[in-house]
Amino acid sequence: MAGAPPGGRRVITVYGFSPSGNCHKVRLLLEQTGRDYRWVEKRSDDGSTRTLEMLAKNPNGKVPFIELDDGRVLTESNAILHWLAEGTPFLPVDPWQKAQALSWMFFEQYSHEPYIAVARFICGWTSLDSPRRADLPRLRERGRQALAVMERHLSTNPWFTGDAYGIADIALHAYTGVADHGGISLDAYPAVRQWLQRVEATPGFVPMPGPDAAAQALIDQSR
Amino acid sequence: MAGAPPGGRRVITVYGFSPSGNCHKVRLLLEQTGRDYRWVEKRSDDGSTRTLEMLAKNPNGKVPFIELDDGRVLTESNAILHWLAEGTPFLPVDPWQKAQALSWMFFEQYSHEPYIAVARFICGWTSLDSPRRADLPRLRERGRQALAVMERHLSTNPWFTGDAYGIADIALHAYTGVADHGGISLDAYPAVRQWLQRVEATPGFVPMPGPDAAAQALIDQSR
Structure with missing residues (x-):
């Protein structure tokens, strides 16, 4: 359904907590655009998003965020949606x-x-x-x-x-x-x-x- | 400094409360891009943003919002910044x-x-x-x-x-x-x-x- 997606055909890793709506937003758009992605489950109710390893990726200590295969990170669910949707029917051109x-x-x-x-x-x-x-x-x-x-x-x-x-x-x-x-x-x-x-x-x-x-x-x- | 701005050279009306940071954001970008605008002062601490006239423009009852000369309204300070900055040096192309x-x-x-x-x-x-x-x-x-x-x-x-x-x-x-x-x-x-x-x-x-x-x-x- 999507045209050439941002970042080409890189595999995207999503760090998320499945029952979180903010995290599910990202999964839903990835599914509906047919993008490849890998999901790494991180609970947001037990400190798992605030380990040293996780804070090195997102200093704000929250999920979801996405990581590209070159290590670059994008945080904030709606910023992720906007980036993933650019050039697809999920974001208007006007x-x-x-x-x-x-x-x-x-x-x-x-x-x-x-x-x-x-x-x-x-x-x-x-x-x-x-x-x-x-x-x-x-x-x-x-x-x-x-x-x-x-x-x-x-x-x-x-x-x-x-x-x-x-x-x-x-x-x-x-x-x-x-x-x-x-x-x-x-x-x-x-x-x-x-x-x-x-x-x-x-x-x-x-x-x-x-x-x-x-x-x-x-x-x-x-x- | 800006190229051809979104919406052409329309005059933009900003509804805002001057000591509000959310409102001042919009003023600052308009000043720095040299856009024409009209400012309508509305206090956000005394119900002035929740009159029937104001709710007809922004049902969420907040300022800032902008109104174009054809009556179209855009709410949310950061969405306004993003729209105004498109095509200017204030938003990267990448x-x-x-x-x-x-x-x-x-x-x-x-x-x-x-x-x-x-x-x-x-x-x-x-x-x-x-x-x-x-x-x-x-x-x-x-x-x-x-x-x-x-x-x-x-x-x-x-x-x-x-x-x-x-x-x-x-x-x-x-x-x-x-x-x-x-x-x-x-x-x-x-x-x-x-x-x-x-x-x-x-x-x-x-x-x-x-x-x-x-x-x-x-x-x-x-x-």
Whole structure:
């Protein structure tokens, strides 16, 4: 589906934690563009991303990041999506539409992920007595504000990137699709729910792996 | 300095709050590229960005955003920078370096601004008895982590975007230069301090307006 990809036909190594939406974004685009890649699993809840070896690659101590076969590293999920999508149908050519895609991706990282993804992380990957759980009401409220902004856009537009599915949809799908893990219901957002279904029907879509049994048990007790 | 800018020679209207770093980023790039623009001042601490008229332009209720003379709107400070910089010396042509610029801009919005800018906002633009002040120790700690990542990069690189000053520097300068307003000292980050001086010596640099007297008084009482 893709034309000549950035970096030629190099094999890309992704360092990621499979149940992380930020990491899954990268996997989904690689799958949908048919790129070769190698996946190195690194949990982000047990210090594995902050070993000396990992900090030498990403001093910010987070996943995902990608590494090329010459050792060069690119961090930040949405910057990775943008680089991988350049020259493919997943990023529009029109500069204004490209800018809109980036705008939604910054919205995702500033106004959406810090609430919807963090609520999910607290519910599934912290203990039931974690003091972080006191933040959940505020996080859920702010998460719903982000969903309302998405609902408004999707009530008159099928996608976030111009008139076609693309990386802004991939970025926003990641945690919206699992908002209920953090106790945020999508019942009030019908256009968002229909858009999730459209995303999941795109060619080559792969779902994010579910939480493991321990995380699922915590999620079930956090609702 | 710029070539043919995106959108041709249209006049751009910026909606912004002058002492906001996110807003000042846009002004700085417009000044340094010599673009015509009109500035509409909207405070972000008194509901002025969430009126019905403003929400019709940006449903996320934030500034900055830009409006073209045909009414089209682009939100998110770093998406605006990226759009304005395309085809100018402020964004590299090389795809990998472009990706690195975006990576730092996502770092800024996720790992830097929510701590360094928010600590500053709380100190200068909330009352001395605001419950938000309880967050300051955590915000300052996370802000120092972001500065440490920047220090590491700047100890071997003069700029954040390849080998030239560009929009990643503009994005990161905005709140780093006023980190002390939020009670975060730069004493431990000499490479960051030298980089701030290099940024401030670039042609056409304009400083962000200082806080007004009320905000400055709050900042002085928050240290």
